[in-house]
Amino acid sequence: MKARDSVARALAAALLAGEWTDSALLARARHLLGSSTRRSQQALIGELLSAIGTGYPPSPGWLADFFLRSARFDRATAPLQRRAAPIPFALEPAIFTPAAKFAHLDIPRLAAVEDLARWLQISVAHLQWYADAEHRQRRKTAPVLLHYNHLFTAKRSGPPRLIEAPKPRLKAIQQRILREILNAVPNHDCVHGFVKGRSCLSAAQTHAGEAIVVAVDLKDFFASTPLRRAHGIFRSLGYPWAVARLLTGLCSTATPTSVFLALPPAQRHDQRTRQMFSSPHLPQGAPTSPPLANLAARALDTRLHGLARALEANYTRYADDLVFSGGAHFARGIGPFLASVKRIAAEEGYAVNHRKTRIMRRGGAQRVTGLVVNDHLNLPRADYDVLKATLHNCRKNGPQAENRTGHPKFRAHLEGRVVWAENVNPARGARLRRMFEKIRW
Numbered sequence: 001m002k003a004r005d006s007v008a009r010a011l012a013a014a015l016l017a018g019e020w021t022d023s024a025l026l027a028r029a030r031h032l033l034g035s036s037t038r039r040s041q042q043a044l045i046g047e048l049l050s051a052i053g054t055g056y057p058p059s060p061g062w063l064a065d066f067f068l069r070s071a072r073f074d075r076a077t078a079p080l081q082r083r084a085a086p087i088p089f090a091l092e093p094a095i096f097t098p099a100a101k102f103a104h105l106d107i108p109r110l111a112a113v114e115d116l117a118r119w120l121q122i123s124v125a126h127l128q129w130y131a132d133a134e135h136r137q138r139r140k141t142a143p144v145l146l147h148y149n150h151l152f153t154a155k156r157s158g159p160p161r162l163i164e165a166p167k168p169r170l171k172a173i174q175q176r177i178l179r180e181i182l183n184a185v186p187n188h189d190c191v192h193g194f195v196k197g198r199s200c201l202s203a204a205q206t207h208a209g210e211a212i213v214v215a216v217d218l219k220d221f222f223a224s225t226p227l228r229r230a231h232g233i234f235r236s237l238g239y240p241w242a243v244a245r246l247l248t249g250l251c252s253t254a255t256p257t258s259v260f261l262a263l264p265p266a267q268r269h270d271q272r273t274r275q276m277f278s279s280p281h282l283p284q285g286a287p288t289s290p291p292l293a294n295l296a297a298r299a300l301d302t303r304l305h306g307l308a309r310a311l312e313a314n315y316t317r318y319a320d321d322l323v324f325s326g327g328a329h330f331a332r333g334i335g336p337f338l339a340s341v342k343r344i345a346a347e348e349g350y351a352v353n354h355r356k357t358r359i360m361r362r363g364g365a366q367r368v369t370g371l372v373v374n375d376h377l378n379l380p381r382a383d384y385d386v387l388k389a390t391l392h393n394c395r396k397n398g399p400q401a402e403n404r405t406g407h408p409k410f411r412a413h414l415e416g417r418v419v420w421a422e423n424v425n426p427a428r429g430a431r432l433r434r435m436f437e438k439i440r441w
Contacts, residue, residue, distance in 0.1 A: 003081050004068065004074070004081055005064075005068070007077045007080050007081055008064040008065075008067040008068050008073065008077075009060070009064045010032065010080075011029065011032060011033070011063075011064075011067060011077065012060045012061075012063035012064040012067065013060060014028045014029065014031070014032045015028055015029065015057075015063065016057055016060060016063065016094065016240065016241055017094050017095070017240075018094075018095055018097060019097050020057045020097070022045065022049060025045050025048075025049075026041065026042060026045055029041045029044075029045060029076075032080070033076065033077055033079065033080055034079055034080075036079055037075065037076050037077070037078060037079065040072060040075040040076035041076045043072050043076070044067070044070060044072040044073060044076045047070060047072055048063075048066065051066070057235060057241060059241055059245075060241065094111050094112060094240035094241075094242070094243075095111050095240070096109040096110060096111045096238045096239065096240070097238050097240075098236070098237055098238030099236045099237075099238070102185070102236060102237050102238065103238075105184045105185065105237070106184060107180065107181050107184050107237060107238075108180060108181065109238070110239055110243050111240060111243070112240070112242070112243065113127070113242050113243060113246060115243070116243050116246055116247070120173055120176065122173075127246060127250075128246070130147065130169075130170055130173060130249075130250055131245075131246045131247075131248075131249030131250050132147070132249055132253070132254070133245065133246065133249050135254050135280065137253060137254055137256065138254035138255060138256050138257070138278055139256065140256055141256060141258045146167075146256070147166060147167055147170050147253065148164040148165060148166055148167065148170075148253055148283060148285070149164075149165045149166075149167060150162065150163070150164055150165075150255070150259045151163045151165065151285075152263065152267075157355075159263075159267055159268060159269045159270075159273070160263070160267060161284070162255070162259070162277065162284065163284055163285045164253060164255065164283035164284060164285045164286065165285040165286075166283070166285070166286050166287075170250070171286075171287065173250055174250065174251060174286055174287050174288045175287050177247065177250065177251065177288055178287050178288050178291060181237065181247075182288060182291040182292065182295070183196070183291065185233070185237070185291070185295055187291075187294050187295065187298075188294075188298050188301040188302065188305070190301050190304075190305050190315050190316050190317055191294050191297075191301060191316075191317050191318075192206075192316050192317070192318045192369075193290065193294070193317070193318035193319040193321075194290035194291060194294060194319070195294070200318055200368075200369030200370065200371065201369075201371070201377070201423060201424065203316045203318045203323065203368060203369050204368040204369050204371040204373050204377055205373075205377060206314050206316050206323075206325070207314055207316070207323055207325035207366070207368050207373045208373040208374075208375070208376050208377055209373070209374075209375055209376065210314070210325035210326055210327065210366075210373075211326065211327045211328060211330075211331055211361070211362055212325065212326060212327075212330060212331040212334070212359065212360065212361050212362070213323065213324070213325040213360045213366040213367075213368060213373065214323070214324045214325070214334065214337075214338070214357075214358070214359050214360070215321065215322070215323050215356070215357065215358040215360070215367075215368070216321075216322040216323075216324075216338070216341055216352055216356075216357050217320055217321060217322070217352070217353040217356035217357070218320040218322065218345065218350045218351065218352060218353065219320075219350070219351040219352070219353045220273070220276065220351075221293060221319060221320035221350070222281070222282040222283065222284045222289045222290075222293050223276050223277055223281040223282065223283075223284070224276065224281075224349060224350055224351065225281070225282050225292070225293045225296045225297070225349070226296065226349040227248065227252055227280050227281060227282070229295075229296035229349075230248050230251065230252065230282065230292045230295075230296055231244050231245065231248040232296075233292065233295050233296065234247045234248060249280075250288075251282065251286065251288040251289070251292055252280045252281060252282055252283070253280065253281065253283045253286075254277075254278055254279060254280050254281070255277040255278055255281075255283075256278075257274070257278060259277075260274050260277070290319065293319075297317070297348070297350075299348055300317075300344065300345065300348040300350065301315075301317055303344050303348070304317075304322065304324075304341065304344060307337070307340055307341070307344065308324050308326070311326060311329060311330045311333060311337060312326055312327065312329050312330060313325060313326030313330040314326060316368075318369050321369065322341070323368050323369075324337075324341075325368075325373075331361075334359060338357065362374060365380070367380070371424060376425075377424050377425065378424065378425050378428075379421055379424050379425060379428065384421070384428060387417055387418070387421065387432060388431075388432060388435070390402055390414070391414070391418075391432060391435040391436055391439065392435065394414070394439045395435065395438050395439050395440075398440070399411065399414075399439060399440075399441060411441055414436065415436060418432045418433055418436050
């Protein structure tokens with residue numbers, strides 16, 4: 001039995017040491033096991049690929065267990081199991097092997113844990129500590145021992161939102177992963193949040209002038225993003241299993257129970273939410289979470305885009321905000337359509353927040369990412385009126401009198417709001433710009 005386990009682990013390591021394709025797997029199996037059981041090896045590899053395919057290699061442990069459960073394993077590995085001496089083989093080191101669609105990306109080629117540590121300019125011990133591979137962080141209680149600062153912010157309803165902000169050293173590591181790896185990966189065309197060259201403005205523009213607009217919100221978008229998909233992203237980019245596991249750990253966390261117990265009982269989250277956060281998840285507050293969540297949701301975006309196009313509708317996603325719009329054909333099937341959105345979201349690991357679902361027809365204000373889209377992009381009337389009144393009073397009474405919140409850079413703050421108005425509605429923005437230029441600073 002000991003020899004059988006040893007052969008299973010050796011075969012798993014051999015197969016994970018290079019490309020995950022049919023021919024490459026067979027070549028490495030033959031190199032380890034010899035050619036006398038070639039047909040049995042081919043059958044074993046065929047069984048493996050039928051189970052998981054060629055897209056995403058499994059972990060070494062899963063692979064070894066799969067072999068031990070397979071009826072074909074003993075026949076394929078019989079010569080090696082019969083050897084009394086220790087298994088004499090030399091594995092090729094793990095290599096950086098991106099999927100074909102990512103082969104052109106200019107990202108760091110990291111094949112081993114030591115490569116990742118050198119790239120981040122830290123020791124392997126510190127790398128493993130920051131990645132929290134053993135999930136020790138959730139058992140810590142002293143804030144000084146935690147990698148994240150935890151802050152609760154009020155929401156319009158329900159328990160407060162948890163913001164998990166990485167401390168400076170881990171944040172610097174995450175920013176490098178973001179800058180040199182994740183920013184190089186293209187997003188789905190329907191994604192507008194946290195994507196260079198796109199914004200809430202571009203998301204809203206997609207839905208301007210449509211007969212009906214439907215907004216759907218996802219619950220706990222970052223925390224409910226399946227972490228296996230974040231790991232799968234790094235694997236698809238070419239990083240061997242051990243490197244991908246540490247990269248995923250550097251971008252995720254498990255929240256200590258003590259964080260939630262610090263809240264007053266009336267504000268505490270339900271058991272399901274606490275369990276979700278106590279498991280490894282993407283933290284809201286880490287710079288790597290938005291791009292990883294976007295990439296992990298690609299299957300969701302692809303399916304919802306296809307569903308929308310089948311009904312001659314548009315689709316965009318801005319973080320957890322899903323928006324669909326269309327004409328009469330789309331409007332007639334809203335009920336079944338929303339049921340399909342809920343089903344697809346659930347199948348992809350997300351839950352719809354039904355209380356925030358909005359169906360907006362042309363008779364009322366249609367808002368997308370805070371902008372009115374009924375006929376063309378526009379600021380909400382109330383927002384425009386407030387900014388206009390503020391600029392008028394600044395000219396009349398002086399800006400200091402209007403800076404009631406003591407904003408340290410009040411002029412830049414006001415001008416930023418004017419620039420935003422200019423981008424949304426150039427005509428209205430021009431009027432606000434003329435008022436701003438008349439203020440005596």
